[in-house]
Amino acid sequence: MAKFRIAVHITPRKGLLDPQGNAVKDALHTLGFEPVKDVHVGRYIIIETDAYDAIAAEDNVTDMCRKLLANPVTEDFEIESAVPA
Amino acid sequence: MAKFRIAVHITPRKGLLDPQGNAVKDALHTLGFEPVKDVHVGRYIIIETDAYDAIAAEDNVTDMCRKLLANPVTEDFEIESAVPA
Numbered sequence: 001m002a003k004f005r006i007a008v009h010i011t012p013r014k015g016l017l018d019p020q021g022n023a024v025k026d027a028l029h030t031l032g033f034e035p036v037k038d039v040h041v042g043r044y045i046i047i048e049t050d051a052y053d054a055i056a057a058e059d060n061v062t063d064m065c066r067k068l069l070a071n072p073v074t075e076d077f078e079i080e081s082a083v084p085a
Numbered sequence: 086m087a088k089f090r091i092a093v094h095i096t097p098r099k100g101l102l103d104p105q106g107n108a109v110k111d112a113l114h115t116l117g118f119e120p121v122k123d124v125h126v127g128r129y130i131i132i133e134t135d136a137y138d139a140i141a142a143e144d145n146v147t148d149m150c151r152k153l154l155a156n157p158v159t160e161d162f163e164i165e166s167a168v169p170a
Contacts, residue, residue, distance in 0.1 A: 001120070003122065009129050010129070011129065011131070024130070024153070024154070027153055028149055028153060031149075031152055031153060033134070033145065033148075033149055035086070035134050035135035035136060035145070036132060036133070036134045036149075037088065037133045037134060037135065038132075038133040039130065039131070039132050039133070040130070040131040041128060041129075041130050042128070042129040042130070042131070043126060043127070043128060043129060044094050044095070044096065044126075044127040044128060044129035045109070045124065045125070045126050045127070046096070046124070046125040046127070047121060047123075047124050048121070048122045048123040048124070049118070049120050049121045049122060050120035050122065051120060060118065060120070063118075064113055064116075064118055064121075067116055068109070068112055068113060068116060069109070
């Protein structure tokens with residue numbers, strides 16, 4: 001077993017309402033950043049886990065995303081390659 | 086003026102308490118993912134903004150992080166290179 005670090009990006013699905021992103025956009029406009037056209041707010045999760053190899057670690061994290069980390073109805077997730085931690 | 090897309094990672098500063106990460110770790114253990122050693126939960130923000138060039142776009146986003154997006158006391162931020170949107 002080796003230790004791997006895997007980063008996951010979870011973003012609101014394209015085309016769905018992103019109220020948090022809109023709120024940040026409005027706040028940036030208020031602060032004077034008028035050229036901002038669009039903002040999307042997602043989550044960035046870093047997981048350190050033991051696994052036999054990088055493939056197994058990535059498979060495990062995919063499973064975690066499906067079962068807990070991402071909302072399958074409203075969010076997309078993307079897993080970066082596992083790196084030894 | 087051209088349109089650029091810039092991604093920002095905001096993470097809890099190393100060494101500070103990360104209650105959200107700990108809660109996710111406990112939940113993963115409960116679901117049977119015992120090999121998970123550590124979890125950090127941050128934010129992933131994608132900004133689409135007009136700017137004269139990529140350097141100006143990145144400078145603007147750094148400014149946004151300092152003024153609104155990141156908490157300078159508890160969080161670190163990292164800006165990816167601007168790409169044409």
